[in-house]
Amino acid sequence: MQKNDVIIGLFDSGLGGITVWKEINNKLPQLSTIYLADSKNAPYGPKSKDEIITLCKKNIDFLLTKNVSSIVVACNTATTNAINELRTEYNLPIIGVEPAIKPAVLASKSKKIGVLATLATLQSEKYIEAKKSFPKVEFVEQAGHHLVQLIESGKLYSEELKKLLIQYVTPMRDAQVDHIVLGCTHYPFFKSILKEITDSSIQIIDSGAAIANRVHQILESNDLPTDSSTLFHKFYINKSSDVMKSLLKNDKVSIIEFDF
Ligand code: DGL
Numbered sequence: 001m002q003k004n005d006v007i008i009g010l011f012d013s014g015l016g017g018i019t020v021w022k023e024i025n026n027k028l029p030q031l032s033t034i035y036l037a038d039s040k041n042a043p044y045g046p047k048s049k050d051e052i053i054t055l056c057k058k059n060i061d062f063l064l065t066k067n068v069s070s071i072v073v074a075c076n077t078a079t080t081n082a083i084n085e086l087r088t089e090y091n092l093p094i095i096g097v098e099p100a101i102k103p104a105v106l107a108s109k110s111k112k113i114g115v116l117a118t119l120a121t122l123q124s125e126k127y128i129e130a131k132k133s134f135p136k137v138e139f140v141e142q143a144g145h146h147l148v149q150l151i152e153s154g155k156l157y158s159e160e161l162k163k164l165l166i167q168y169v170t171p172m173r174d175a176q177v178d179h180i181v182l183g184c185t186h187y188p189f190f191k192s193i194l195k196e197i198t199d200s201s202i203q204i205i206d207s208g209a210a211i212a213n214r215v216h217q218i219l220e221s222n223d224l225p226t227d228s229s230t231l232f233h234k235f236y237i238n239k240s241s242d243v244m245k246s247l248l249k250n251d252k253v254s255i256i257e258f259d260f
Contacts, residue, residue: 007066011038012074014038016187028215034068039152071095076099080099097211100205100206101139111138114140114181153243
């Protein structure tokens with residue numbers, strides 16, 4: 001690795017940010033990445049804003065020890081609760097992930113949008129402020145209680161998760177939404193299950209591809225290369241890595257369990 005090589009650092013409360021990492025890696029396959037899964041502290045969704053800010057700072061401090069050149073906060077909960085404070089504190093590009101309500105609204109005919117996100121995201125000032133740009137749109141919101149825990153514990157394809165999803169999307173279907181926004185980076189993992197249990201007329205939207213485009217843009221606007229001279233993908237996790245391994249089984253990455 002050369003001294004000023006471009007390395008993207010990503011973090012999430014756990015495994016959800018892997019959905020963002022996959023989009024970035026698809027778009028920019030020659031870019032080295034370091035991913036931190038703070039699974040020991042997952043979920044962030046029920047935590048207070050102050051707790052989330054403290055955890056985010058700890059995560060960024062760790063990534064900085066690995067010489068990352070930009071940070072992707074691959075977590076809606078962390079972005080909507082902490083990104084302003086993080087950008088004030090740290091002097092490097094910080095890219096966040098927010099629920100994709102704008103593209104959903106622009107594409108919606110019924111102007112009724114379902115939003116599935118964590119409680120902390122739905123209650124954040126940033127999300128509430130974002131909705132104010134669309135006063136005529138009806139947002140049917142649901143906090144995804146327990147979904148992150150099921151994914152973190154490897155129960156993605158369980159009956160329990162499917163039952164919860166049916167419970168969570170039924171009011172959205174009854175309200176005749178034509179788009180459902182997945183406002184948590186863990187949720188794209190169950191996109192295929194969600195498609196099975198909703199009408200084909202409902203579009204399911206997440207933010208992953210938009211974030212990959214944003215990373216590309218930021219690198220270009222800072223005159224940074226999109227190819228790292230030494231290519232690697234390192235995944236750090238502070239809990240058992242079994243589930244992480246299964247989610248990354250087709251990717252060429254190294255996974256490191258460590259105490260953090
Ligand atoms: N992946 C996180 C997000 O995007 C999950 C939050 C949690 O840990 O509750 O919101």
